[in-house]
Amino acid sequence: MKPLSYRVNSSRIPVLIGDSDSPLFAELRSAQKAAVVIDSRFASIYRDLVDGIKNVNGAVVADFHPSEENKSLEMVEKLLTYFLERDIRRDSVLFAIGGGITGDLAGFVAAVFQRGINYVHVPTTLLAMVDSSVGGKVGVNHAVGKNMIGAFHQPNAIIMNTSFLGTLPKEELICGLGEIVKYAVLNGDTFFDFLEKNYVRLLNKDRKLLQRIVRMSVETKKRYVEKDAREAGVRAHLNLGHTVGHAVEAATNYSKFKHGEAVLIGLIAESHIAMHMKLLRPSSFERILGIVRQIAAQRNDKVPLDDVLGRLNYDKKVKAGKVRFVLPTGIGRVVVRDDVTTKNVVDAMKFVAADGMLNLA
Ligand SMILES: NC(=O)c1ccc[n+]([C@@H]2O[C@H](COP(=O)([O-])OP(=O)(O)OC[C@H]3O[C@@H](n4cnc5c(N)ncnc54)[C@H](O)[C@@H]3O)[C@@H](O)[C@H]2O)c1
Ligand SMILES: [Zn+2]
Numbered sequence: 001m002k003p004l005s006y007r008v009n010s011s012r013i014p015v016l017i018g019d020s021d022s023p024l025f026a027e028l029r030s031a032q033k034a035a036v037v038i039d040s041r042f043a044s045i046y047r048d049l050v051d052g053i054k055n056v057n058g059a060v061v062a063d064f065h066p067s068e069e070n071k072s073l074e075m076v077e078k079l080l081t082y083f084l085e086r087d088i089r090r091d092s093v094l095f096a097i098g099g100g101i102t103g104d105l106a107g108f109v110a111a112v113f114q115r116g117i118n119y120v121h122v123p124t125t126l127l128a129m130v131d132s133s134v135g136g137k138v139g140v141n142h143a144v145g146k147n148m149i150g151a152f153h154q155p156n157a158i159i160m161n162t163s164f165l166g167t168l169p170k171e172e173l174i175c176g177l178g179e180i181v182k183y184a185v186l187n188g189d190t191f192f193d194f195l196e197k198n199y200v201r202l203l204n205k206d207r208k209l210l211q212r213i214v215r216m217s218v219e220t221k222k223r224y225v226e227k228d229a230r231e232a233g234v235r236a237h238l239n240l241g242h243t244v245g246h247a248v249e250a251a252t253n254y255s256k257f258k259h260g261e262a263v264l265i266g267l268i269a270e271s272h273i274a275m276h277m278k279l280l281r282p283s284s285f286e287r288i289l290g291i292v293r294q295i296a297a298q299r300n301d302k303v304p305l306d307d308v309l310g311r312l313n314y315d316k317k318v319k320a321g322k323v324r325f326v327l328p329t330g331i332g333r334v335v336v337r338d339d340v341t342t343k344n345v346v347d348a349m350k351f352v353a354a355d356g357m358l359n360l361a
Helices: 022-030 040-045 047-054 073-084 100-115 126-132 162-167 170-187 189-203 207-227 234-239 242-251 259-276 282-295 305-318 342-354
Strands: 004-008 011-018 034-039 060-064 093-098 118-123 137-142 145-152 157-161 325-330 333-337
Touching: 004 207, 011 207, 022 093, 022 118, 022 157, 034 040, 034 047, 034 100, 040 047, 040 060, 047 060, 060 073, 060 100, 073 100, 073 137, 093 100, 100 118, 100 126, 100 137, 100 145, 118 126, 126 162, 126 170, 126 207, 145 242, 157 162, 162 207, 170 189, 170 207, 170 234, 170 259, 170 282, 189 207, 189 282, 207 234, 234 242, 234 325, 234 333, 242 259, 242 305, 242 325, 242 342, 259 282, 259 325, 259 342, 282 325, 305 342
Parallel strands: 011 157, 034 060, 034 093, 093 118, 118 157
Antiparallel strands: 004 011, 137 145, 325 333
16 A cells, blocks of 8 residues: 655655554654553553553553543643653653544643654544544643644654554544545545445445545545645635534534534535535535435434524634635535625524434524
């Protein structure tokens, strides 16, 4: 398989996609001294792996319970103290092993530990493999909002062992697939056709196909990150499905929908908006709807429409009076628009509710 990597400024970040732990152990052994932050749920399933890691050159291992509350500055301070007291130094390498929460937090610890040390991402969820581990965005939450504190700090390597996905609960798999549908819409017909053909086998965790789709997704994200590492322009296209998705998450206090599920809702709502603004053909809308329906679970959780609109208005205040929507104009094409009306959003949310993905309150 062709090695994959992406470039930011003068660095090349290798992305190793396989089904063994050897590359991880090779990196651990070559590190002067390793600081490891590991997702506690993952660690409780993969005990032998954790024991193996602890035996490499006196690696310092910190267990971390992944929750959005724990993705906090307080936890950053705790981890910094833990590592400082155990002789982790500027030339140590930090390993972030876990889902997106662990990766965001541990990557941020690496970014600020003595002004920044090297780190290696080892994503263990589908979402972390296809999205959060790639691109160097790290950070934590603040009471004011999610991901409000952070940095761009590129890892030295990203090591993906897709066999870890074998133990991932189905709802977490669906979350990763939410981002994958987004990539398919951004990427074009080849990716989209592949997903249409293979979603059943992906939902059944066909190993080969999972590995293939992880690779296709990383290749898609890579294009945006290489063009726009600090998200000043085209990287914002990766927010397709996220404007409405984030508003739905916020309107339900991040307690009802997982991020990827909210993205699936956002993809339908934003495609509906695009169709009603005559930007997207009904046939393309139907294709996007068709695939999302197959992947997303039917839900009847209540989502207060006023709070969704309130959240979008809040975004408007924060972002100089305009909410920018990334809207699909076809499979493989998007446009950024700031003239979406409240009625467009209300109609789209009503459509999503009528389709059974949520209940409006
Ligand atoms: N930095 C970025 O660019 C970026 C992009 C997208 C999302 N994110 C962030 O990612 C986070 C979500 O990540 P996530 O969806 O991976 O959630 P997560 O980190 O909470 O992981 C989901 C669950 O899966 C468990 N888990 C991890 N690996 C497992 C395995 N192999 N088998 C069984 N269980 C396993 C975890 O313990 C957790 O309970 C959010 O905080 C989001 O803000 C960041
Ligand atoms: Zn996302």
